[in-house]
Amino acid sequence: MKVLKKITILKDKCVGCGLCVNSCAFNAISMKSSKAVIDYDKCTLCAACAGACKFNAIEIEKKAGFSSVISLNEAKGVWIMAEQKNNKLQPVSFELLYKARQLADELGTKVTAVLLGSNVKDEAQCLIWRGADQVIIVENAELTHYQSEPYSVVIEELAKKYKPEIILAGATTIGRSLIPRLAIKLNTGLTADCTGLEIDKKSGLLLQTRPAFGGNIMATIVCKNHRPQMATVRHKVFQEAGEDHTKKGVIIEENIDTALFNSPRSILKDIVEEIEETINITEADIIVAGGRGVGSEENFKIIEELAKVLNAAIGATRSVVDEGWIPYSHQVGQTGRTVCPKIYIACGISGQIQHLVGMQSSKVIIAINKDPHAPIFNVANYRVVGDLFQIVPALTKKLKNSPNHNI
Ligand SMILES: Cc1cc2nc3c(=O)[nH]c(=O)nc-3n(C[C@H](O)[C@H](O)[C@H](O)COP(=O)(O)OP(=O)(O)OC[C@H]3O[C@@H](n4cnc5c(N)ncnc54)[C@H](O)[C@@H]3O)c2cc1C
Numbered sequence: 001m002k003v004l005k006k007i008t009i010l011k012d013k014c015v016g017c018g019l020c021v022n023s024c025a026f027n028a029i030s031m032k033s034s035k036a037v038i039d040y041d042k043c044t045l046c047a048a049c050a051g052a053c054k055f056n057a058i059e060i061e062k063k064a065g066f067s068s069v070i071s072l073n074e075a076k077g078v079w080i081m082a083e084q085k086n087n088k089l090q091p092v093s094f095e096l097l098y099k100a101r102q103l104a105d106e107l108g109t110k111v112t113a114v115l116l117g118s119n120v121k122d123e124a125q126c127l128i129w130r131g132a133d134q135v136i137i138v139e140n141a142e143l144t145h146y147q148s149e150p151y152s153v154v155i156e157e158l159a160k161k162y163k164p165e166i167i168l169a170g171a172t173t174i175g176r177s178l179i180p181r182l183a184i185k186l187n188t189g190l191t192a193d194c195t196g197l198e199i200d201k202k203s204g205l206l207l208q209t210r211p212a213f214g215g216n217i218m219a220t221i222v223c224k225n226h227r228p229q230m231a232t233v234r235h236k237v238f239q240e241a242g243e244d245h246t247k248k249g250v251i252i253e254e255n256i257d258t259a260l261f262n263s264p265r266s267i268l269k270d271i272v273e274e275i276e277e278t279i280n281i282t283e284a285d286i287i288v289a290g291g292r293g294v295g296s297e298e299n300f301k302i303i304e305e306l307a308k309v310l311n312a313a314i315g316a317t318r319s320v321v322d323e324g325w326i327p328y329s330h331q332v333g334q335t336g337r338t339v340c341p342k343i344y345i346a347c348g349i350s351g352q353i354q355h356l357v358g359m360q361s362s363k364v365i366i367a368i369n370k371d372p373h374a375p376i377f378n379v380a381n382y383r384v385v386g387d388l389f390q391i392v393p394a395l396t397k398k399l400k401n402s403p404n405h406n407i
Pocket residue numbers: 214215216290291292293294316317318319320331332333334335336337347348349350351352353354355358368369370371374386387388389
């Protein structure tokens with residue numbers, strides 16, 4: 001969303017220091033006769049140059065009407081968008097509560113969980129036990145299943161009424177559909193797919209960290225001038241908030257004018273449950289993952305066999321996915337899924353940082369690698385140095401022969 005209309009160099013103030021030239025990542029500024037000149041064909045209106053200029057020589061013209069719906073000084077509280085499926089809370093809601101609680105405690109404010117559905121009252125108490133100070137519920141038949149239009153208009157109305165300072169949602173299919181719509185409606189910014197969230201001690205701003213430029217750098221983004229500060233968070237990056245049955249909170253039932261749902265542009269006709277032939281890696285308790293050391297698509301059968309006997313999901317490194325040995329949905333790591341199973345068995349995986357960031361919070365890591373110096377061993381709880389083609393089939397056979405194994 002471009003919020004700026006134009007950037008202009010004020011020639012009378014420009015001293016020709018070149019700071020703006022260095023700050024421009026798009027090579028859109030050059031010096032001519034000791035004055036900065038902008039090439040508007042290259043300029044993306046990112047405004048980095050204005051921030052770099054120490055002489056107020058760069059003027060920014062903002063688009064008319066781009067002001068926050070919620071002003072900076074009235075915004076208070078941390079919100080999470082609780083997700084439900086068939087009126088049952090989804091685990092990502094508890095991960096959001098874990099982080100929201102930390103952020104709210106640092107800011108000295110409340111955590112509010114927003115829950116939409118048609119019969120969700122019974123779930124509200126659980127959100128309080130997991131850390132919410134208050135839960136706002138909205139029940140309506142139209143809200144039984146997630147639909148972008150009714151959900152976004154309802155939450156827009158709630159946000160305008162309660163004015164949250166921060167809104168967090170899961171970077172799930174629902175969160176990725178809902179939150180950008182909401183950010184547009186509230187005229188504010190959004191950082192998608194965050195892997196880290198902190199409060200800046202000095203400014204109190206939300207520091208939103210996410211991989212950028214294809215995962216080569218981690219960018220920390222702030223939303224200085226608009227509220228709420230909004231972020232989606234990768235599933236399984238944060239742990240789930242535990243339950244405290246002594247915790248008290250307030251449940252607010254909001255009635256929303258059903259006229260808001262009139263004339264939708266899309267209608268939900270049917271819900272088709274996803275059919276997974278294998279176990280979803282983000283939900284799995286055990287993952288058996290293969291890397292380039294497995295050698296070929298054909299050889300991946302030994303990984304599949306071990307996974308089958310353990311009732312485990314199959315993970316993979318990017319190298320293996322790039323080779324076409326297994327689909328992308330199995331990729332673990334920075335540009336794949338983040339997983340946190342009870343047991344992660346890494347077979348023929350070297351343990352490069354881009355893979356480790358996606359699996360190193362697994363409870364127990366077992367690594368099988370023929371190189372005793374492989375970096376995967378630095379994060380492994382159990383290190384098996386040897387040839388995976390001997391070890392993996394032997395393990396599968398052993399487990400098959402002891403059907404009552406309790407790994
Ligand atoms: C921007 C960016 C994003 C990336 N994102 C991801 C990502 O999301 N996920 C990811 O996984 N990678 C990612 N990568 C790639 C990452 O840097 C590594 O290249 C990749 O993880 C290596 O995969 P690997 O361990 O399968 O292969 P290798 O590094 O080639 O390791 C193979 C290992 O197998 C062992 N081995 C070989 N034969 C045997 C045997 N018979 N028995 C036992 N051990 C054996 C070897 O000793 C070696 O340690 C990314 C890279 C970049 C630049």
